[in-house]
Amino acid sequence: MTPHDIAVAAAHPRRPASDIDLADAVPRHRAARRVAGVLFFLVCALLVSAIARNPNIEWHTVFHYLTFSTILDGVVTTLWLTAAGMALGSAGGVLLALARNSADPLIRLPADIYVWFFRGTPLLIQLIFWYNFAIFLPRLDIRVPFTGLHLLSASTNDLVKPLVAALLGLVLHEAAYMCEIVRAGFLSVPRGQSDAGLTLGLTPGQITRQVVLPQAMRFIIPPAGSQLISMLKATSLVSVMSVFDLFYSAQSIYSTNGRVVPLLVVAALWYLFLTSLLYLVQARIERRYGRGDTRPRGVR
Template identity: 40%
Template sequence: MPVRHWGRAIGAGIVLVTLAGAIKGVATNDNLEWGVVGDYLFDANVLRGLRLTLAMTGIGMVAGLVLAIVVGVMRTSASRIVSGAAAVWVFVFRGIPLVVLLIFVGNLGLFFDDLTLAIPLTGVELWSAPVSEVVTPFWASVTALALAGSGYMAEVVRAGLLSVGRGQHEAAMALGLPQVGTLRFIVLPQALRVIIPPLGNELIGMLKASAIVSVIAGGDLMTAVLGISGVTFRTIEMLIVGTLWYLAVIAVLSVGQYFLERKAAEK
């Protein structure tokens, strides 16, 4: 006779009843106008904000990951100056609140008139442009997300690099591989098993953190729904619209992360 787990059945019943009650309470609440949610779910301004959110998250993630790899490799350097500089980078951009970093980057025009790319100690300018033309709300948001994300992802990259045994480095040196080749062909492929899961979480976290760029009117999804709520005076309904889109995108990213982790585990 199979063993009957009455505790599991009772626990599952309690969960289902509680969930059903919560759904019914929200769905039948007279103070929520679900018609407003349906009317604005595919509104042009909301979809435009969603596209900008996806764009700034994608660009910020790629730029932040590039910075994180550089900083993570620097953190493992034998040079105390190099590793110390990387540690300061991580400390600063992991410690500054994202909203403060957004305000700083978005208001660079208060500190600098122009952004200039020049050859040091020569006075030769390769490129120059006014800050107001370069640091738009969109690019300020991307920059802040990338800098903040690099602080966290650099530690993820460092942990992945340290997870590869020292014997792998020694074997590569014995074969005559340079340090760059060892990092590219030996260390990083093995470190990806450790790096990919937290990077997926970081991507989802960056997507949610992008809602904060509404403080500088970055044109993202949250900026769009808050702008509409200021006209319709249905703040909760518009926040539900934004939440549904965030949940939909995160669901897709979670599925992609699952298969990517399985693929990396097979190698």
């Protein structure tokens, strides 16, 4: 090292790595990222402009049917299926997650088989199966064992109507996915937290409700929010069962007037609007459960 280097090092001493604040770090290649961002927005602007000026979309028809009564009724049905399916599916997912984490194989194995089956078969096939459930079981007949007393005796077609079949298929499918999301959240909590709860005299149920679940929520909320959005879009599959959701309502209109593209745009705009609202709700819930996270934004 030359005398000049020694003088420069003395004038500008290096700080130890432990003394460097993460907030002082300056990301590299900032200019390149800004250029890429500008190009991306330019491409998006050109794409939006091309769509807006396309005469084949027939925007006057789109705006006419955007608040059409049939479309609004379909929106209500879609929201109802999404809310009911997510609520019941989440409850089932929690129970399945607890069962899969059980040390008892008689409890764990049925839950494993359930998740394997419902995650391994397409939702569309499951919906069609429940829609045609009467073919497999024309009549439901439930009796009290060893007696002739009937608890339930009715035609399957009378009990499992299209809307019920749609909800049943969505709930059973959703429970399998929510099970894995909730179980991953449980596994993210260190085992020492449960051990600490045992030393305080808490029961396993109290440990789950008061110790594990509150800490796991930070890891459950983001994928659960994404699953809710997926559920909203998956409700469009119930159109094959003649359930008047948003997509089927649009189909019923363009099958009579022939305006296929404008009605598809109407449905797409409604789905975009509803998913955007869910994005905002998810972000707010994530901020609530992420209050203890002191890391700078963008650093994970």
